[in-house]
Ligand SMILES: NC(=[NH2+])NCCC[C@H](N)C(=O)O
């Protein structure tokens with residue numbers, strides 16, 4: 001492992017470089033059990049020592065809360081149409097936002113290990129409290145921008161972006177009072193999209209949201225796409241990378257709840273992380289939707305390994 005963590009000039013991180021790791025053991029934004037085991041399994045796979053060997057100080061509480069049990073009472077009296085687990089997701093994401101905010105405010109990089117992608121309401125919500133102009137790079141097969149009015153699964157991991165933006169239908173959902181609109185429509189760029197619901201396509205188009213699909217990646221190459229994303233957000237913008245491992249091709253990262261074929265290669269995924277590290281602008285990174293209970297052992301190991309190596313790539317590994 002080589003690292004040049006200190007060779008890049010970091011605009012928003014204090015020296016010595018420190019990462020605050022948030023274990024977000026939560027699956028309530030989607031129906032498949034197991035994704036809540038992502039953080040513990042990534043850590044068990046050696047992530048903490050790997051990051052230390054890149055030269056970072058690591059701030060991590062092994063006894064991170066099991067958000068699964070953080071269920072508020074009276075879930076049943078919070079019904080919002082088709083939406084599932086509203087109270088639970090609201091409660092957990094609020095707590096995650098507080099953790100991320102604290103880390104980012106201290107000048108450390110916030111690394112959140114998911115857990116399902118509804119958690120990004122908390123992670124992006126948290127970094128946006130510190131950096132009002134934070135730019136989000138959302139790497140995913142999916143746009144996760146359904147609203148309570150458009151979702152046909154009711155799974156909140158398909159909705160975090162609409163809540164962060166405060167799109168129509170997200171107002172007045174009880175439990176989410178803590179999350180005011182904090183992400184302007186021109187402060188996000190998607191990379192890797194290939195399974196976008198019809199209403200989501202309409203939302204992306206109507207709001208002029210910057211999105212690079214797999215078609216765009218094929219056409220221009222990942223180097224150009226990442227550069228366009230960085231240029232779009234602006235060279236001085238703090239960057240929050242929210243990486244859903246299902247952005248990768250299922251042959252690369254199979255152990256995830258909603259795999260879609262035709263995804264990013266191993267290198268394309270890592271290149272995104274490396275190039276964003278190189279900007280010196282990263283303030284937060286999410287590694288989401290690793291589900292160690294899905295598939296055979298070798299596939300699970302492969303996915304855990306990739307979760308770890310993506311995080312390392314975002315922290316300076318492989319730069320000479
Ligand atoms: N974070 C994810 N893996 N999201 C998948 C979302 C799938 C679908 N668009 C939905 O709304 O349910």
Ligand SMILES: [Mn+2]
Nearest residue numbers: 141142244246
């Ligand atoms: Mn996804």
Ligand SMILES: [Mn+2]
Nearest residue numbers: 117140144244
């Ligand atoms: Mn996602």
